[in-house]
Amino acid sequence: MPTRIQTRFHALQEQKRAALVAYVTAGDPSPERTPAIVAALERGGADVIELGVPFSDPIADGPVIQAASERALKAGTTLVKVLEIAREIRKTSEIPLVLFTYLNPAMRYGLEKLASDAKAAGIDGCLLTDLSVEEAEPYVKAMRAADLDTVFLGAPTSTAERLKLVARYSTGFVYLVSRTGVTGERTSLSDAAAPLLSAMRAATKLPLALGFGISTPEQASAVAKMADGVVVGSAFVRMIEKNASDAEIEAFTRSLRQGMDGK
Amino acid sequence: MISQPDSTGHFGPYGGRFVPEVLMAPLEELEQAYLKAAADPAFQAELADLLHNYAGRPTALYYAKRLSETLGGAKIYLKREDLLHTGAHKINNCLGQALLARRMGKKRIIAETGAGQHGVATATVCALFGLECIVYMGEEDMRRQRLNVFRMRLLGAKVVGVSAGSRTLKDAISEAMRDWVTNVDSTYYLLGSALGAHPYPLMVRDFHRVIGLETRAEILKREGRLPDAIFACVGGGSNAIGMFHAFVGDEGVQLIGVEAGGRSGALGQHAARFSGGSPGVLHGTLSYLLQDADGQVALTHSVSAGLDYPTVGPEHAWLYDRHRAEYTSANDAEALAAAQVLARTEGIIPALESAHAVAEVLKRAPAAKDKLFVVNISGRGDKDTDIYRENLPELDS
Numbered sequence: 001m002p003t004r005i006q007t008r009f010h011a012l013q014e015q016k017r018a019a020l021v022a023y024v025t026a027g028d029p030s031p032e033r034t035p036a037i038v039a040a041l042e043r044g045g046a047d048v049i050e051l052g053v054p055f056s057d058p059i060a061d062g063p064v065i066q067a068a069s070e071r072a073l074k075a076g077t078t079l080v081k082v083l084e085i086a087r088e089i090r091k092t093s094e095i096p097l098v099l100f101t102y103l104n105p106a107m108r109y110g111l112e113k114l115a116s117d118a119k120a121a122g123i124d125g126c127l128l129t130d131l132s133v134e135e136a137e138p139y140v141k142a143m144r145a146a147d148l149d150t151v152f153l154g155a156p157t158s159t160a161e162r163l164k165l166v167a168r169y170s171t172g173f174v175y176l177v178s179r180t181g182v183t184g185e186r187t188s189l190s191d192a193a194a195p196l197l198s199a200m201r202a203a204t205k206l207p208l209a210l211g212f213g214i215s216t217p218e219q220a221s222a223v224a225k226m227a228d229g230v231v232v233g234s235a236f237v238r239m240i241e242k243n244a245s246d247a248e249i250e251a252f253t254r255s256l257r258q259g260m261d262g263k
Numbered sequence: 264m265i266s267q268p269d270s271t272g273h274f275g276p277y278g279g280r281f282v283p284e285v286l287m288a289p290l291e292e293l294e295q296a297y298l299k300a301a302a303d304p305a306f307q308a309e310l311a312d313l314l315h316n317y318a319g320r321p322t323a324l325y326y327a328k329r330l331s332e333t334l335g336g337a338k339i340y341l342k343r344e345d346l347l348h349t350g351a352h353k354i355n356n357c358l359g360q361a362l363l364a365r366r367m368g369k370k371r372i373i374a375e376t377g378a379g380q381h382g383v384a385t386a387t388v389c390a391l392f393g394l395e396c397i398v399y400m401g402e403e404d405m406r407r408q409r410l411n412v413f414r415m416r417l418l419g420a421k422v423v424g425v426s427a428g429s430r431t432l433k434d435a436i437s438e439a440m441r442d443w444v445t446n447v448d449s450t451y452y453l454l455g456s457a458l459g460a461h462p463y464p465l466m467v468r469d470f471h472r473v474i475g476l477e478t479r480a481e482i483l484k485r486e487g488r489l490p491d492a493i494f495a496c497v498g499g500g501s502n503a504i505g506m507f508h509a510f511v512g513d514e515g516v517q518l519i520g521v522e523a524g525g526r527s528g529a530l531g532q533h534a535a536r537f538s539g540g541s542p543g544v545l546h547g548t549l550s551y552l553l554q555d556a557d558g559q560v561a562l563t564h565s566v567s568a569g570l571d572y573p574t575v576g577p578e579h580a581w582l583y584d585r586h587r588a589e590y591t592s593a594n595d596a597e598a599l600a601a602a603q604v605l606a607r608t609e610g611i612i613p614a615l616e617s618a619h620a621v622a623e624v625l626k627r628a629p630a631a632k633d634k635l636f637v638v639n640i641s642g643r644g645d646k647d648t649d650i651y652r653e654n655l656p657e658l659d660s
Binding site for chain 1: 271281286543546556558
């Protein structure tokens with residue numbers, strides 16, 4: 001059976017629209033607040049939610065998401081808590097949910113247990129930032145057994161050989177990192193994005209989402225013309241850091257969505 | 264057994280390459296460049312020349328007669344890595360990696376440092392080769408190793424304070440990795456211990472293997488036999504693996520690594536990864552890791568900044584699992600006391616890191632009549648003068 005992620009990307013492709021993939025750090029500012037934030041993102045037009053599980057040493061993240069991880073950890077957010085958050089979201093929503101974290105919390109939880117518990121909580125897929133395809137065999141096996149998508153990263157530094165491996169291990173979609181660097185907002189899009197998209201396109205039919213540094217409707221609109229999905233993370237996290245209301249989060253999401261839909 | 268790691272960088276189940284995709288191809292490129300350099304006689308000759316004429320190798324293997332007599336048991340030799348240029352073993356690895364960086368055409372060098380010894384050694388080789396140098400250092404470590412911060416700046420390096428997390432070595436490595444992810448095309452990451460993603464644990468060990476090779480040849484010449492036990496402190500584990508590696512095949516030689524016991528055995532109060540940790544992934548490698556029940560990395564404490572780190576080089580994890588090396592710990596007080604014993608019996612003030620290895624020798628030597636011990640004095644204690652003063656107020660009035 002296709003996952004919610006696959007179904008959503010398929011439906012959007014039929015409509016010739018790109019998916020808006022929104023990242024938030026679960027549990028920031030508190031585990032109780034996250035389901036309402038996700039609902040606001042969905043009302044604003046987000047198609048897929050990446051639920052970040054905070055990790056103590058987020059080496060791939062810039063200052064905005066580092067700070068969010070610290071706040072979430074201080075608020076008592078654990079992987080167990082994030083699965084509770086997912087269950088809460090599932091009570092009212094069918095939006096695709098991707099767990100987004102680092103390998104160590106997942107390993108500690110147990111990969112097979114994580115796969116079955118995540119599935120039961122309504123999670124649809126998983127992305128582990130620091131898990132290379134070379135080391136991914138046991139993880140992919142566990143996720144497949146529970147019918148969860150495994151999303152891997154492609155990067156501007158990836159060779160054609162590596163992109164083939166990324167394609168082989170990925171399901172749902174491939175997350176392309178538009179630039180070398182950590183997560184965070186940037187004023188301009190990277191020149192690396194277009195060549196990366198075409199190199200990855202040559203290796204897979206999977207939907208391609210592009211992220212890292214996208215924070216404005218103009219950028220989202222430009223990316224939507226090239227890719228099947230647009231990932232926005234730090235811009236949302238920064239709003240949450242500033243205690244934005246649900247209405248403000250929804251309005252910003254809508255502005256991104258409208259940019260992408262050319263309105 | 265000697266040819267570890269395998270072609271994918273694993274030491275048994277440990278090691279490997281756990282980094283964001285952006286770094287994977289650059290690590291493959293680094294591995295290829297290193298393997299080519301290692302097999303190139305011209306590279307090895309230039310490194311050997313620098314180690315001899317610039318760094319001061321071979322270092323002495325010194326018979327510590329007064330210390331041995333005071334303890335009344337084992338005959339104790341000290342491997343004097345503290346006599347090297349910049350004051351610690353770290354220069355072995357820095358010279359090797361700087362030559363490699365130059366070969367790869369990289370002009371910008373980044374590094375992390377805990378105690379500051381690796382930072383100073385990196386700043387030194389960058390000055391020597393005319394390379395830009397940026398060193399990441401936790402703010403807590405900058406406070407307690409002020410002298411080394413100044414030395415790095417004097418050598419022309421930029422020292423960047425890291426205020427995240429525990430503000431120690433772990434956070435400095437995270438920040439250096441973020442820099443590398445961002446500037447990977449122009450930048451060489453000169454990692455300072457036998458840690459991190461493949462090929463670093465292999466490469467850093469190889470550059471420090473000279474410690475054990477010299478020790479092995481010299482002790483055979485002087486004593487006509489191999490030592491019974493070898494002691495080294497273990498933070499990331501570079502001086503220890505450099506010392507141990509030449510002896511791994513000598514089953515009769517006990518290899519003893521000494522971790523930081525800190526203030527107590529409670530999680531967060533020490534850096535004893537083998538007694539308090541479990542397998543986990545941090546900074547690109549799978550090894551023993553101090554972590555909580557949710558897989559969050561634990562804070563650590565040691566009086567010695569160079570041992571204050573939550574995970575350990577993967578080759579040590581493999582030696583531990585196979586019972587080929589034994590890992591124990593000395594606490595803050597034992598290390599401080601051992602440093603004073605060595606200072607007063609031999610006129611050698613060790614780095615606080617190395618004092619942990621000495622502390623274990625003090626425990627075992629009295630009951631080891633006729634045994635032959637070697638302890639690696641990985642660094643000298645000048646950098647720790649402020650900490651010795653803080654902890655020994657009776658000498659400072």
